[in-house]
Every structure is written in C-alpha cells, then in structure tokens.
Amino acid sequence: MKNMTKTACIIGSGIGGMAVAIRLAAKGYKVKVFEKNDMPGGRISQAEENGFRFDTGPTKLYMPEMLDELFVLHNKNPRNYFNYHRAESSGLYFFPDGTQINAWCNAEKLADEISNKTSVPKHKVYQYLHKCQKLWELASPLFLYSPLYLCKNFLKAPCRKALLQFYRLDIFTSLDKRNRKLFLDSKVVEIFNSAASSFGNNPYKSVATIKYVSHLNYNLGVYHVQNGMYSIVKALYDLAIEAGVTFYFDSPITRVFQSNKRIVSINTATNAYFADLLVIDTDVVHFYRDLMQDKKMAKKAMKKKLTSSAIIFYWGLSKKIEGLNFYNIIVSGDSKKQFDTLFKNKAIDSDPSIYINDISGLSGNNNPEGYQYLQVMVSVPAKHGHNWKKVTEEIKNIVLSKIEKTFGENISKNILFEQVATPLTYTNIYNTHNGSLFGQAINSFRSFFTKHPNFISRETENLYFTGSSVHPGGGIHHCLASAKIIATEAN
Ligand SMILES: Cc1cc2nc3c(=O)[nH]c(=O)nc-3n(C[C@H](O)[C@H](O)[C@H](O)COP(=O)(O)OP(=O)(O)OC[C@H]3O[C@@H](n4cnc5c(N)ncnc54)[C@H](O)[C@@H]3O)c2cc1C
Structure with a gap:
C-alpha cells in the first residue's frame, strides 16, 4: 500500500542514493536527496572543458537490467531514457613479450583466442566459465540479493542451497592459486585474475569465489552506454524528478542527530530537515566520523581493508x-x-x-x-x-x-x-575514505559477511545504508542491489 505521509531523506546522489530515491518514491514516500556537489551521480561523473567531455568514473556496466527495473517500477519504458549495447571485448591485453590477447565478451570467441595464443586448450576455458556461471547462480542469491545478516534470509531456499553447497563456493583458496592450478599459462591466469583486480582487489588475497566476475565479463557481458556513462545519471535523474523526488544540490549534510534509537534530524549549514527514514549513500566512515561524530563506529569502519x-x-x-x-x-x-x-x-x-x-x-x-x-x-x-x-x-x-x-x-x-x-x-x-574506488576489499571469505549492513534496526530503527561502502559492495550493479534490499525492507 502506498504511504503518502512519510518522508525519506537520502544523503548523497550516487547511483545507490538515486536508485533508493526512485524505489522509495514508487512506494509512496516523499523523497528528498541531499548532495554536497552541484550535480548528481557521485563517482559516475563527467568533466567538461573547452568543448571536451569525458566520463570520469566507471566505463563498464554489468547487468543493465537492474537499471531498467527502476523505470519499469514507474511504468516507464527505459529505452525512452537511455540505451546500451553489449561490448565486444572486456580488454585487449598487451603482455611484455609482445603477445596480445583479446578477452572477448563471448565464451566461444574467448576460448578460440586463448587456444590460438597460449597452450591452454579451448575446453579448459569452457569448463572454467561454466564453473564461474554455476558459482554465480549459487552465490548471487546469498551475496548480492540478500541482506546477509538477517537470520530469516538464511532459511530461504536459494540461501539454504548456497550454504548446503558451501564447498562449491570455492572459499578455501585465493583467486590466483585457483587460476594457477587450472591454467598452466601465466597470461591466462593474468586475464582471469582481473575478476579481482578490475574491482580494486588483490587477486593473490581475494578468495576464489570472486571468479564469478568472469561469468559477468564473458557470459553475461559488459555493456556500453550510448552517449557515455553519464547518460545513466541523466536518465535516473529525469526519472526521479518525474517520480516527485526533490534534489538539494550544493547542500552538504554537516550533522545527523539521533534520539531514542531513531534518527530525528539531518542538518545542512543553514537548515534542519526531519526524516521518517534516512538513507546513507556516502562512505560509512564519513557518516560515523563526521556526521554522527561516533568515534567508536568510525574506528570500526576505518579498520576495514580497502580496495x-x-x-x-x-x-x-x-x-x-x-x-x-x-x-x-x-x-x-x-x-x-x-x-x-x-x-x-x-x-x-x-x-x-x-x-x-x-x-x-x-x-x-x-x-x-x-x-x-x-x-x-x-x-x-x-x-x-x-x-x-x-x-x-x-x-x-x-x-x-x-x-x-x-x-x-x-x-x-x-x-x-x-x-x-x-x-x-x-x-x-x-568524501570517499582514503580515495578507495570500490570500498571494502574482498580479501577473505569473511569479508563477504563483514561488509557494513544495509540496516541496523536494532540500534537505529529508521536508518538504512546503500552504495559502495556497504553490502554487497562497490560497482554499479552492487550499489543497485543494495538499493533494492533497502526498498524491500523499508516500510
Ligand atoms: C574511476 C572509477 C572507475 C570505476 N569503474 C567501474 C566500472 O567500470 N564498473 C562499475 O560497476 N563500477 C565502477 N566503479 C565503481 C562505481 O563507480 C561505484 O561503486 C559507484 O558509482 C558508487 O556509488 P555510490 O552509490 O556508492 O555513491 P558515490 O558515487 O560514492 O556517491 C556518493 C555521493 O554522496 C555525496 N556526499 C558525500 N558526503 C556528503 C554529505 N555530507 N552531504 C551530501 N552529500 C554527500 C557525494 O558528493 C557523492 O555524490 C568505478 C569507480 C571509479 C571511481
């Protein structure tokens, strides 16, 4: 049922913040987004100077259907707002000995390329990508679409299946070790190690579970956005405005106040705003250290290893x-x-x-x-x-x-x-902690489970978290997933 009276405030207009705004507007909330900069999008940004224009943030879009979903929620056709097409390749690798290997976003072409340029036969590449797909199918309901810290979620069928088949999540070795064991060719190892490094992680430390990114790269595909990545932001901004969301630009939030387990107000330099529900799309370190001035929580957040x-x-x-x-x-x-x-x-x-x-x-x-x-x-x-x-x-x-x-x-x-x-x-x-591009690193299996949660209702009833620094982590598709988790839980 639509809720016409409640106000949701969102701090930050990054992709996570905008997606939550659009989702909560669809649930009937009156939504206000506060952004310190003069334009929306956060790290998905652009630079314009002397007639030159550059996307300055991400260049690879995964799982574009997660963006489309936001338009469908408001009965709009996403293709009237932005468009995308599948990229041919996820990278042309230039190795020091002069070898060039094109990592095609297509299992067949990739297997051909690898078997032509290295000693690794085609069937090994197919086997590997098949395993990555199976791992993704098993792990994504647990790591991407669920708030991991809710016991009730572990009882749901897909999560139960993932936990019962724990051994198939490939958690006991590093990505590099797994790849080295399967491929005796260091160039092929390098290509598949990029599943970790392309998200700012160390392939020598990241658990092999992260190889599911190769399923995204070579099976599901990488996507290019027509007119550049910033078109995503423009499209979401237009949709949010049509859905009744209000944006406050050049409006850094300076303090957040809590009373009796509820956030009661958020302040800019000049005004205080009252929120029934508050969503944080900024880095959690900035939130705890500067906005809440909660030293204990800030210290805890700062301890996390970064990408x-x-x-x-x-x-x-x-x-x-x-x-x-x-x-x-x-x-x-x-x-x-x-x-x-x-x-x-x-x-x-x-x-x-x-x-x-x-x-x-x-x-x-x-x-x-x-x-x-x-x-x-x-x-x-x-x-x-x-x-x-x-x-x-x-x-x-x-x-x-x-x-x-x-x-x-x-x-x-x-x-x-x-x-x-x-x-x-x-x-x-x-306000990204230490300039990390993707937030907390995945350098152990534990780190999948120790990301900051999307809500902490036991401590603060009406406070939610989206974006790179919280579960499930950095990357556009992950931020969109955290927005979906919030909208499902918020009432
Ligand atoms: C160079 C680069 C390349 C990348 N490449 C890829 C890629 O190819 N594919 C991919 O999927 N991901 C990529 N990423 C990661 C992806 O861009 C991020 O994970 C995602 O955009 C972060 O979104 P977010 O919701 O966390 O918000 P952010 O983008 O972090 O935005 C947070 C917003 O909050 C605002 N803010 C902060 N403090 C305050 C305050 N006190 N008051 C008001 N507003 C505040 C900020 O100004 C900002 O606009 C890349 C990132 C970078 C930087």
Missing part, C-alpha cells in the same frame, strides 16, 4: 595511438610484485599495469573531431600521506614510456587536453 585507489589521466591527443581497442591493458612485467607493492607495502610500483580506455568512438561525446580521447589509469594505494603531485608526475613518465615501448608512439607533446584524478579527488569531491 585500491587510482591515478587517472583524461587525455585529448592530437596524435592517434594505433591498435587500441576500447579497453586495453599494458600488463606489468611482475604481477605479484605489483600487487604486493600496492596492498602490502601501500607504495607505488615502478612497473604497474596500465589501463587505457579509448573512448573516442563513444557517440554523444561531441568532442572535436580528429583527436583521440583516452582515460589512462594506474592503481595506487587507498591511503593518504603520499605526495600525490610528485607521484602523479612519476606515474605520468612511466605511462608515457610504456606507451612508447608498446605502441612505438611518443605522445608527450600531443596531449592537448589533460585532467587528472588522484586519491585526493575521490576523498575531497565525494
């Missing part, structure tokens, strides 16, 4: 690098050392893998013709204390020399447009 951050260059080039796919990875010469440096030593590796997204072909960019548009990313630790200005210079030199070595092009004089994001960008602009 990596990144330095990203957004370049408009007057010279084209030939041979680039949409997604490209120049692979490190020593993968293990790279991840040890990143996660164990929290330092900057001298030979990191380099991720280059050539977004020139993306329609809707309206960028001047004849240029090449690249997002070039290197993972760095989610940590403050580095001199990021100096590190950025060092990394830029590494990137330029690796590009020259791999493609024979010196592009240093051809960078006509440049913007750079560092861990400080993610902290200062989005």
Whole structure:
C-alpha cells in the first residue's frame, strides 16, 4: 500500500542514493536527496572543458537490467531514457613479450583466442566459465540479493542451497592459486585474475569465489552506454524528478542527530530537515566520523581493508595511438610484485599495469573531431600521506614510456587536453575514505559477511545504508542491489 505521509531523506546522489530515491518514491514516500556537489551521480561523473567531455568514473556496466527495473517500477519504458549495447571485448591485453590477447565478451570467441595464443586448450576455458556461471547462480542469491545478516534470509531456499553447497563456493583458496592450478599459462591466469583486480582487489588475497566476475565479463557481458556513462545519471535523474523526488544540490549534510534509537534530524549549514527514514549513500566512515561524530563506529569502519585507489589521466591527443581497442591493458612485467607493492607495502610500483580506455568512438561525446580521447589509469594505494603531485608526475613518465615501448608512439607533446584524478579527488569531491574506488576489499571469505549492513534496526530503527561502502559492495550493479534490499525492507 502506498504511504503518502512519510518522508525519506537520502544523503548523497550516487547511483545507490538515486536508485533508493526512485524505489522509495514508487512506494509512496516523499523523497528528498541531499548532495554536497552541484550535480548528481557521485563517482559516475563527467568533466567538461573547452568543448571536451569525458566520463570520469566507471566505463563498464554489468547487468543493465537492474537499471531498467527502476523505470519499469514507474511504468516507464527505459529505452525512452537511455540505451546500451553489449561490448565486444572486456580488454585487449598487451603482455611484455609482445603477445596480445583479446578477452572477448563471448565464451566461444574467448576460448578460440586463448587456444590460438597460449597452450591452454579451448575446453579448459569452457569448463572454467561454466564453473564461474554455476558459482554465480549459487552465490548471487546469498551475496548480492540478500541482506546477509538477517537470520530469516538464511532459511530461504536459494540461501539454504548456497550454504548446503558451501564447498562449491570455492572459499578455501585465493583467486590466483585457483587460476594457477587450472591454467598452466601465466597470461591466462593474468586475464582471469582481473575478476579481482578490475574491482580494486588483490587477486593473490581475494578468495576464489570472486571468479564469478568472469561469468559477468564473458557470459553475461559488459555493456556500453550510448552517449557515455553519464547518460545513466541523466536518465535516473529525469526519472526521479518525474517520480516527485526533490534534489538539494550544493547542500552538504554537516550533522545527523539521533534520539531514542531513531534518527530525528539531518542538518545542512543553514537548515534542519526531519526524516521518517534516512538513507546513507556516502562512505560509512564519513557518516560515523563526521556526521554522527561516533568515534567508536568510525574506528570500526576505518579498520576495514580497502580496495585500491587510482591515478587517472583524461587525455585529448592530437596524435592517434594505433591498435587500441576500447579497453586495453599494458600488463606489468611482475604481477605479484605489483600487487604486493600496492596492498602490502601501500607504495607505488615502478612497473604497474596500465589501463587505457579509448573512448573516442563513444557517440554523444561531441568532442572535436580528429583527436583521440583516452582515460589512462594506474592503481595506487587507498591511503593518504603520499605526495600525490610528485607521484602523479612519476606515474605520468612511466605511462608515457610504456606507451612508447608498446605502441612505438611518443605522445608527450600531443596531449592537448589533460585532467587528472588522484586519491585526493575521490576523498575531497565525494568524501570517499582514503580515495578507495570500490570500498571494502574482498580479501577473505569473511569479508563477504563483514561488509557494513544495509540496516541496523536494532540500534537505529529508521536508518538504512546503500552504495559502495556497504553490502554487497562497490560497482554499479552492487550499489543497485543494495538499493533494492533497502526498498524491500523499508516500510
Ligand atoms: C574511476 C572509477 C572507475 C570505476 N569503474 C567501474 C566500472 O567500470 N564498473 C562499475 O560497476 N563500477 C565502477 N566503479 C565503481 C562505481 O563507480 C561505484 O561503486 C559507484 O558509482 C558508487 O556509488 P555510490 O552509490 O556508492 O555513491 P558515490 O558515487 O560514492 O556517491 C556518493 C555521493 O554522496 C555525496 N556526499 C558525500 N558526503 C556528503 C554529505 N555530507 N552531504 C551530501 N552529500 C554527500 C557525494 O558528493 C557523492 O555524490 C568505478 C569507480 C571509479 C571511481
């Protein structure tokens, strides 16, 4: 039954916050979204300067049907708002010995490519992807669609099945060990290890359960959004406005007050707002430390191990690098050392893998013709204390020399447009703890179960959490899942 009287306030207009807003509006709530910045979308953002436009956040969309669902809830046709198509490849890998392997988003083509370029036969690739699919079917009802901490959920059939078949979740070894055991070829291991690294995790520590991401990459597929990723935000914003949601931009929340196990008000610098229900889409560390000023909970949240951050260059080039796919990875010469440096030593590796997204072909960019548009990313630790200005210079030199070595092009004089994001960008602009791109790391099986819950009704009845820093974690599809869990539980 629709509830016309209750007000839901949401702090943050990231993808999780917007999805909850749309879902609660469909349930009849009066919804108010408070956003510190002047535009919605959080980490799904864009940069515009001198006629150049860049998506600055995610480039891979998984499970787009989870976005479509939000439109259907309001009896709207999602295709009137935004569109997407399946990407051909999830990455063209450039290995140090000159081998190139295209990781096609298609099991058959991927198996062909791998068997042609390595010693791994086709049937091994099929077997692996089949196992990843089975694992996904078993694990996703438990890890993606359920609030793990509710006992009643463990009694539901899909969760019971996952728990009874615990051994099939592949929790007793790391992703790297599992892949190394199955494939005797280090290049193939590197490709399938990206199930962890592409979400900011360490494949040498992440449990093998995370190999389900390969099912998303190569069976379900990666999707490109027509007119760029920011079109998702524009589409959700339009839908939310039509559904009656009110947005308050340039409105950072400065304090949240609780009384008798209920949130009673949230404050901006100038106003107090009263909420029947409050949803947090900001990083939980920011929420507990700054908004609640709850030292104990902040300390607990800060103890969680984080996924990596990144330095990203957004370049408009007057010279084209030939041979680039949409997604490209120049692979490190020593993968293990790279991840040890990143996660164990929290330092900057001298030979990191380099991720280059050539977004020139993306329609809707309206960028001047004849240029090449690249997002070039290197993972760095989610940590403050580095001199990021100096590190950025060092990394830029590494990137330029690796590009020259791999493609024979010196592009240093051809960078006509440049913007750079560092861990400080993610902290200062989005209040993300230590600049982590995806929130808490999955470095043990336990970490699946120890993510911050989506609600804590025993402590605070009307408080809910969505987004990257809570269950089920970072990534657009995960944030959309947390929004769905909240809307199901909220009444
Ligand atoms: C460079 C990069 C690449 C990525 N690549 C991918 C990818 O390819 N595929 C994928 O699925 N995911 C990817 N991700 C992850 C994905 O973008 C995030 O997991 C997701 O967008 C986070 O959404 P969220 O709901 O947690 O909110 P956020 O995006 O974190 O937004 C939170 C919002 O809250 C606002 N806020 C914070 N504090 C306050 C306050 N006090 N008052 C008011 N507002 C406040 C912030 O300004 C922000 O707008 C990537 C992320 C980054 C940064």
